[in-house]
Amino acid sequence: MAKPIVAIVGRPNVGKSTLFNKLVGQRLSIVEDTPGVTRDRIYATCEWQDRQFLLVDTGGIEPDSDAGLLGHIRRQAELAIETAQCIIFVTDIRGGVTASDEDIARLLMRSGKPVVLAVNKCDSLGEPPMELYDFYALGIGEPHPVSSVHGHGTGDLLEEVCSHLVFEEQDAQDPDRIPVAVIGRPNVGKSSLVNHILGEKRMIVADEAGTTRDAIDAEVDNQYGSFTFIDTAGLRKKGRVEDGVERYAVIRSLAAVERARVCVILIDATVGFTEQDSKVAGFAHEQGKACIIAVNKWDAVEKDDKTMDAMRKKLMDDFSFMSYAPIIFISARTGQRVDRLFELIKYVDGQNALRITTGMLNDLLARATARVQPPSDKGKRLKIFYMTQASTRPPTFVAFVNSRQLFHFSYQRYLENQIRETFGLEGTPIRLLIRERG
Ligand code: GDP
Numbered sequence: 001m002a003k004p005i006v007a008i009v010g011r012p013n014v015g016k017s018t019l020f021n022k023l024v025g026q027r028l029s030i031v032e033d034t035p036g037v038t039r040d041r042i043y044a045t046c047e048w049q050d051r052q053f054l055l056v057d058t059g060g061i062e063p064d065s066d067a068g069l070l071g072h073i074r075r076q077a078e079l080a081i082e083t084a085q086c087i088i089f090v091t092d093i094r095g096g097v098t099a100s101d102e103d104i105a106r107l108l109m110r111s112g113k114p115v116v117l118a119v120n121k122c123d124s125l126g127e128p129p130m131e132l133y134d135f136y137a138l139g140i141g142e143p144h145p146v147s148s149v150h151g152h153g154t155g156d157l158l159e160e161v162c163s164h165l166v167f168e169e170q171d172a173q174d175p176d177r178i179p180v181a182v183i184g185r186p187n188v189g190k191s192s193l194v195n196h197i198l199g200e201k202r203m204i205v206a207d208e209a210g211t212t213r214d215a216i217d218a219e220v221d222n223q224y225g226s227f228t229f230i231d232t233a234g235l236r237k238k239g240r241v242e243d244g245v246e247r248y249a250v251i252r253s254l255a256a257v258e259r260a261r262v263c264v265i266l267i268d269a270t271v272g273f274t275e276q277d278s279k280v281a282g283f284a285h286e287q288g289k290a291c292i293i294a295v296n297k298w299d300a301v302e303k304d305d306k307t308m309d310a311m312r313k314k315l316m317d318d319f320s321f322m323s324y325a326p327i328i329f330i331s332a333r334t335g336q337r338v339d340r341l342f343e344l345i346k347y348v349d350g351q352n353a354l355r356i357t358t359g360m361l362n363d364l365l366a367r368a369t370a371r372v373q374p375p376s377d378k379g380k381r382l383k384i385f386y387m388t389q390a391s392t393r394p395p396t397f398v399a400f401v402n403s404r405q406l407f408h409f410s411y412q413r414y415l416e417n418q419i420r421e422t423f424g425l426e427g428t429p430i431r432l433l434i435r436e437r438g
């Protein structure tokens with residue numbers, strides 16, 4: 001199920017990141033396990049009364065040196081408009097309404113997207129301060145007093161935000177049609193690949209400056225199956241937000257990844273791995289999507305018979321957190337191995353939905369625990385009573401144990417490897433949930 005996206009915007013120091021952390025709360029710790037992605041996180045899943053959405057703090061993007069402060073804030077607001085279903089505009093009761101607040105407000109209002117106005121640093125309980133009413137002048141509607149430090153008012157704020165979001169009950173998608181997101185840094189060849197797949201006639205429509213529009217998805221039916229290539233804002237070349245700021249690439253891919261079942265992570269063969277690549281990939285991994293690493297521009301690489309193996313080895317190292325992902329070398333320009341890419345998409349999508357019976361899982365568990373004894377501490381040994389698969393997409397297993405503490409990470413890894421060795425599950429992350437029982 002695709003989670004809606006909510007973006008936080010506002011000028012520096014009004015308390016955006018404090019609010020982000022308060023709203024996300026303890027949920028942050030659940031998605032913390034991807035190396036390279038965790039540091040200065042700018043998005044996280046937020047939950048309010050059993051409804052989940054993705055919260056993005058655009059303030060976490062470092063300023064673009066030549067844009068100037070106002071230019072920078074504007075770009076963040078544009079990015080929010082482009083990617084989010086609802087925007088939280090944060091202001092500061094202490095600073096009052098400033099000229100840049102008015103500037104952002106105009107930009108947001110023009111977009112037609114729902115905007116919720118938060119007036120931060122209203123720390124004292126009781127009657128809202130008189131100054132709150134000044135914020136009506138922004139023309140956005142009712143100002144919501146909040147204290148990001150204490151949490152006051154955040155419930156009302158979330159209620160208002162959720163009233164603007166559409167939460168899909170169930171995927172309305174055709175189960176046989178695979179939604180695919182092509183993601184990656186700017187210039188890795190995303191639009192070239194999608195255009196190659198769609199053929200010359202069906203170039204992706206450029207976004208007209210000053211307008212926002214719904215994503216354009218492209219359906220492809222061929223001998224490998226039925227696919228929908230999800231348009232990412234990043235695929236539309238002449239977008240309002242320039243592609244130069246790499247950090248934007250991650251934000252722009254969030255919505256596409258959310259809606260996809262399979263993510264094709266493009267790497268530029270002429271550049272090699274960069275930190276940014278793992279950030280983009282990390283989100284797909286965290287969201288439990290089937291993943292393929294596709295090294296593009298293979299035509300442009302000078303190579304001998306060892307180049308591919310060497311590069312594959314290096315990438316397996318760089319992407320060690322998703323060692324399950326198949327690596328394929330393609331060219332969007334010449335079409336090399338694009339057929340094979342389709343086969344892989346079909347294959348990993350199936351793996352992402354695989355179901356393993358409880359009987360087979362527990363046979364595996366018996367063998368695995370016999371081969372390598374579970375860890376023990378101070379005379380107490382880990383007991384895994386049984387395992388069962390709770391859900392698919394991604395395959396999620398529940399292990400019932402006597403002690404969560406004894407179930408060390410290394411033993412979880414060992415079990416995960418055993419599961420993969422036996423059942424494959426290639427191209428898909430898997431999850432292991434631990435339940436303690438007396
Ligand atoms: P950002 O630049 O908009 O992300 O702002 P930060 O979240 O970094 O906050 C800027 C400063 O305002 C920090 O010193 C925060 O501690 C402070 N601050 C944030 N929220 C509140 C609040 O609700 N009340 C008070 N008193 N201070 C706050």
Ligand code: GDP
Nearest residue numbers: 186187188189190191192296297300331332333
């Ligand atoms: P995007 O920003 O990820 O959508 O990247 P583009 O599709 O716009 O491609 C960026 C540049 O790389 C363009 O100049 C493309 O012509 C070039 N490019 C894309 N794919 C290939 C490829 O497979 N081989 C070569 N040699 N160049 C490519």
